[in-house]
Amino acid sequence: MSVDTKDDRSQRARIVKAAARLFAERGYHAVGMTELQNAVQLGRGALYHHIRSKDDLLYDIAREYITDLNELAVTAEQETDPRRRICILGHHLISMIASHQAELTVCFREVQSLTDTRRAEVLALHTRYERVWKDAFIAGAEQGLFRPYDPVVLKGVLGMYFYSYLWMRPDGSLGAETISERFNEMALRMLAIG
Amino acid sequence: MSVDTKDDRSQRARIVKAAARLFAERGYHAVGMTELQNAVQLGRGALYHHIRSKDDLLYDIAREYITDLNELAVTAEQETDPRRRICILGHHLISMIASHQAELTVCFREVQSLTDTRRAEVLALHTRYERVWKDAFIAGAEQGLFRPYDPVVLKGVLGMYFYSYLWMRPDGSLGAETISERFNEMALRMLAIG
DNA sequence: CGGACTGTACCGATCGGTCGGTATACTACG
DNA sequence: CGTAGTATACCGACCGATCGGTACAGTCCG
Incomplete structure (x- = not known):
């Protein structure tokens, strides 16, 4: 090599x-x-x-990175404490965006450019990923740690994390660690009771 | 007529x-x-x-709606209480997205497709809009109502609101009022001290 | 030699945009 | 009144350029 x-x-x-x-x-x-x-x-x-083709290129990128995200999510699911699970998910997500910003941008923003069947396949992976977050929210609610599950809260929290691919800069003054720590803290605030 | x-x-x-x-x-x-x-x-x-051209079409859409958002923001600035100002900004933003989802989607997502000078012009309007939010955060911090100003918090809050253009559905079960109320409550939680 | 790798010339299709020309309605003028 | 003139809205053929993709000959190396 x-x-x-x-x-x-x-x-x-x-x-x-x-x-x-x-x-x-x-x-x-x-x-x-x-x-x-x-x-x-x-x-x-x-x-x-x-x-093979331009479309294959897009497909490979979009599929690979949402798959990676899902694999990281599976490891997060082993954490039983919903609060800590959220923090692990957030940390993984922000780290991935920070280290593969271009790929994640394609993964999030260019899914619409895939052919119908491929888009459906990739969107299913996105749904699966969101599902992991949702499950953590529900688990926390059932344990009395979080407010009752609310889809608007889920979308709000995910929006906070996802949107970072648009403004994060690899050479910026803000490191991935800083961002994920603050975002995690804010996510827990959003989920707290009362 | x-x-x-x-x-x-x-x-x-x-x-x-x-x-x-x-x-x-x-x-x-x-x-x-x-x-x-x-x-x-x-x-x-x-x-x-x-x-005149395809590009003009994109330009008109992108410019018109971020301009509208800025005009609404100006009225919000008359509110002196930072907490209420945030709520007004959030309400306007979510209402705009709900009532003009396609146009706002173009405004947010397709700016990159504008020619260089036009993109710069439109991005300046986006920056101006973000600035209004930032000022509210800073005002709240100075009055001791919010945590000290933190750009990560700003991006997180804005991400929560902005990202809604991707998942909101005009015929969905969630009305713009519900969404903006919950988002506003979450934004204030994110900004609260302690 | 043989096969992996590469550049170039080229393909049909489609791109954004322009062209000359037509139908219609309103106005001006004798 | 009739009719010539003008402006608006519209059509579909057509333009050069570029699109993604292919054919093929040449090169390099084990």
Whole structure:
């Protein structure tokens, strides 16, 4: 595994990464394959040697990162204390956004550009992820720790976290740790009784 | 002024409305002028008799609604109590999203598709709007009503409100009044001291 | 040699936008 | 009155450019 490895996998990874950045910056439909080919310094034929289609690129990005989020969520579900579970979920979410902002932006914002069946599949993964949060809210309510479950509260809390992909800056003065700590504290305030 | 008025202004309004809906549903670059012309049942020439360009359409929508939001914000600034000012801002914002969801979606999500100068202009209006919220947070902090001003709290609160354009449904069981009341209550919790 | 990798020339389709021309209604003028 | 003139609203054919994707020949390397 030398640094100048040029095998298929690493080239493909380069392409996917560049595509995620471009799609996040300007939107899937606004980015042409010529732009992508220039970004990775490859000819048209070489580009299509590594990928099947533009849509596949979007699909791979959108599916991979919501899947990762779901896998992290599964580990969070092992935490029995609803308050701590919320904090773990929040921490994972903000960390993912901070470390893969472009990919998560594509994952959240460009789902609509997928073909119908693929969009449905990816949206199901999004729903599953939200479900984990919802379950934590309900568990906390049943244990008398949180206010009774309210979908508006769920949407409000998720909005606070999700929206961060739009303003967070990797080189910003605010680190992911700081943000997730404050957001977690605010989420618990929103859920508190009384 | 009969109901079947076909003058320039009303036709143009029909076009802008249809464009906002299409842009919100599928994204600016994904919508072709042929689609728009079919949506308003007009030929290509007639369409361009009423508008100058596709970009102008996007510009008009994005600028008009963030301007409206700013105008409402100005009236909110007359309220001296920071807590009530927040509630007024939240109420206006949620009401606007509920009553003009497609237009606000375009206003928030499709700014990136504007040309550079226009995007800068519209983003400045967004910044101005956020500034009104920020000022309310700072005023509350100075009066000892809110925690010290924290940009993360500001982003969190705004995220909660803004994100609603993605999930709110005009025919949903949740009315704009319910949502804004709960969001306002949560915003005040987030800002409370201690 | 053979196969992985690459660049280039090219494909049909579609893009946003323009063109010349038509139908209709209102106004002006003899 | 009739009719010529003007403005508005509209149509559909058409424009050059660009779209995503393919064909194919050449190169490099084990």
